[in-house]
Amino acid sequence: MSRARFGLVLILPALTILTLFALVPIAGSLFESLHHRTAAEPVARFAGLDNYARLLRDEEAVESVGFTMLFVGTSVSLELGLGLAIALVLHQAFRGRGLVRAAVLVPWAIPTVVASIIWKYVFDDRHGILNYLLFGADLNAYLVWLADPFWAKALIISADVWKTTPFTALLLLAGLQTVPGELVEAARVDGAGPLRRFFVITLPLLRPAILVALLFRTMDAFREFELVYELTQGKEGTSVLQFYGYKVLFGRQDYGFGSAISCLVFFLIAIVAFFYVRTVGTRLFEEAR
Amino acid sequence: MKRSGLWLAAAAVVIYSVAPFLWIVVTSLKPSLEIEARPPMLWPRDLSLESYARAQKGHGVTSLLINSLIVAGGTTLITIPIAALAAYALARLKLRGRRVILSLILVASMFPQVALVHTLYGMIQVMGLVNTRPGLSIPYVMLTLPLAIWILASFFKEIPEDLEDAARIDGCGPVRTLVSVFMPVAAPGVFTAAILTFIYAWNEFFFALVLLTDPARQTLPRGIALMPGRFTIPWGEIAAASVIATLPLVILVLVLQRRIISGLTAGAVKG
Incomplete structure (x- = not known):
């Protein structure tokens, strides 16, 4: 057996599974999105791009697109900023650094739905610790945070930042570790202050790692579901696309329109993925020997 | 000075990361009276495994x-x-x-x-x-x-x-x-x-x-x-x-x- 043939045999099981259970379902959604079909009218009628046109007219869809964009933009920028700050702390040598690094992994390891429930408890109007920390025993001042359009959005974003910053921080830390120490040291000897060293040397060298983290987190943020499901069920203008798609597919059982929403999420991610493959991919793509 | 700043930052990172989880651990160990208490109580006065027993009995957590x-x-x-x-x-x-x-x-x-x-x-x-x-x-x-x-x-x-x-x-x-x-x-x-x-x-x-x-x-x-x-x-x-x-x-x-x-x-x- 030639090596090339051997390789093909080895990769066949993986490709079969991915084709069957990832590519076929995506194709299924694309097909369904071009048809009218609901639980009440289970026979598919060709719809052309009708379901996509409906995205523009449907108020909740427009709102979901709006909050999805706000969510992705805000949480990814905050995660990158905070993640960089944490990475810079973890990059310093100090006793107990291993412990801090392990602590940072805790939010990453917690199941997202459990994290969402923890935050729901923290924000709860009756028993939430947030109200207690702000207002103490003054029960009359307690706020129903998640029923307020501004706070519901802000708290969903802050909970997401908490959950996903560790991953960003670790990616950036790995990037920081590739910055040659001699370079920073040489700049210090030349009299550059810490801020200058950071902006002139570290930050430019960190650019590839930042780009990877940015693209990766962006794609992931487009898939947000659990926080919205747990904290607000999409009320107060906090519906995101993946949640709205779920609601239309399984709640309203409108398969055509639901699939159009799902495909929109897919297309948005695919655009980012295109750039991601081009930046990250190239490193793994260079030929094996 | 620089050391203490670093330690402070590290402590802030640890607290930010683990506090919500610790809070849910503390809550799980409170007796139900203290969980229902308003205003909420930060520290449990009594520890109890009551919530675990109830999670098992009512929801089959195992x-x-x-x-x-x-x-x-x-x-x-x-x-x-x-x-x-x-x-x-x-x-x-x-x-x-x-x-x-x-x-x-x-x-x-x-x-x-x-x-x-x-x-x-x-x-x-x-x-x-x-x-x-x-x-x-x-x-x-x-x-x-x-x-x-x-x-x-x-x-x-x-x-x-x-x-x-x-x-x-x-x-x-x-x-x-x-x-x-x-x-x-x-x-x-x-x-x-x-x-x-x-x-x-x-x-x-x-x-x-x-x-x-x-x-x-x-x-x-x-x-x-x-x-x-x-x-x-x-x-x-x-x-x-x-x-x-x-x-x-x-x-x-x-x-x-x-x-x-x-x-x-x-x-x-x-x-």
Whole structure:
């Protein structure tokens, strides 16, 4: 057996599974999105791009697109900023650094739905610790945070930042570790202050790692579901696309329109993925020997 | 001065990261009277395992735990061998269409569940596997496979090239080279990928929400999400079940942090 043939045999099981259970379902959604079909009218009628046109007219869809964009933009920028700050702390040598690094992994390891429930408890109007920390025993001042359009959005974003910053921080830390120490040291000897060293040397060298983290987190943020499901069920203008798609597919059982929403999420991610493959991919793509 | 600033920053990072989890641990250990107390109490006056007992009695938390172990464990056992073979082919052999396959795998790891679930649900229904553990493991294998391949491929690339050359000179065929020469050397990387696969499957919620409506088959994340009643939320029981769902992972993270970090950043930064 030639090596090339051997390789093909080895990769066949993986490709079969991915084709069957990832590519076929995506194709299924694309097909369904071009048809009218609901639980009440289970026979598919060709719809052309009708379901996509409906995205523009449907108020909740427009709102979901709006909050999805706000969510992705805000949480990814905050995660990158905070993640960089944490990475810079973890990059310093100090006793107990291993412990801090392990602590940072805790939010990453917690199941997202459990994290969402923890935050729901923290924000709860009756028993939430947030109200207690702000207002103490003054029960009359307690706020129903998640029923307020501004706070519901802000708290969903802050909970997401908490959950996903560790991953960003670790990616950036790995990037920081590739910055040659001699370079920073040489700049210090030349009299550059810490801020200058950071902006002139570290930050430019960190650019590839930042780009990877940015693209990766962006794609992931487009898939947000659990926080919205747990904290607000999409009320107060906090519906995101993946949640709205779920609601239309399984709640309203409108398969055509639901699939159009799902495909929109897919297309948005695919655009980012295109750039991601081009930046990250190239490193793994260079030929094996 | 600089030292103390660093320590302060490190302490802030630790508190920010673990405080919410500690809060749910504390809550799970309060007697129900203290959980219901208004204003809320920061520290429990009495410790009690009442919430754990109630989570078991009312929601069968141990059977949720067992379901989660079976589904996540089963997923890992299926995903890892398949991924290891594919990663070996992609990282170590001359394979035609390598770029296309790698791009496909990378993109597949980013497919939104909502765009897959509709057809997947139909497929699993046709196979008669709705509300079964295998019926959930199939989407989980698909979900974790791209990730595992990607991590393994970047680990495998780091292993010195002479390894297989030496085996070939010694007269090993390709299968023996892979099984008896390469895999033992690659074992630590495979172990890391297995841990990450397990964690991803353990934490998954979306497919579990849609594919498991039978309470007897549910996994921990799905079961916990279902606990709130129509009018009241049993915070104590939810806290207890959340601790049960999270503690194994927190221990895993504390013990294996180096491996987990190397797995998470593999391929992304090193490549």
